[in-house]
Amino acid sequence: xxxxxxxxxxxxxxxxxxxxxxxxxxxxxxxxxxxxxxxxxxxxxxxxxxxxxxxxxxxxxxxxxxxxxxxxxxxxxxxxxxxxxxxxxxxxxxxxxxxxxxxxxxxxxxxxxxxxxxxxxxxxxxxxxxxx
Numbered sequence: 001x002x003x004x005x006x007x008x009x010x011x012x013x014x015x016x017x018x019x020x021x022x023x024x025x026x027x028x029x030x031x032x033x034x035x036x037x038x039x040x041x042x043x044x045x046x047x048x049x050x051x052x053x054x055x056x057x058x059x060x061x062x063x064x065x066x067x068x069x070x071x072x073x074x075x076x077x078x079x080x081x082x083x084x085x086x087x088x089x090x091x092x093x094x095x096x097x098x099x100x101x102x103x104x105x106x107x108x109x110x111x112x113x114x115x116x117x118x119x120x121x122x123x124x125x126x127x128x129x130x131x132x
Contacts, residue, residue, distance in 0.1 A: 016060055033059055072107070079110045086117050087126075098127050 022029035080102050087094050102110065113126055120126045 019060065076107045076110065079107060079114065080105070083110055083114055083117065086114070087123065090117065090120075091123050095123070095130060097131060098123060101127055 018032060019029070022032060083102055084094060084099065087098070102113075105113070116126055124130070
């Protein structure tokens, strides 16, 4: 069994092939788009509202955009968790205000902190003095 068969969503190129194959069959094309949309809506972890789509090519574009958003969000979440784990291992308990700073930070800022965490002598070196 190929890896993509086991995935929750097929590779996007399959939707492109499907759209090309069904180009002269608008009724069948719309039914495939509805079926794919219904299949994706059953997955609670996608947490999105899918608009009515009658064209697999439109669905392909929407999925490509959504996958890019998901990848960015999961990267940010993963890097924030990695930073928190490194901080805890290096400095012990992490104050709530530092955790909040990390949760509000951009991916770029988290990358900077990740680069600095091993050389920092204290949490204050990374995040500044605690608020009074």
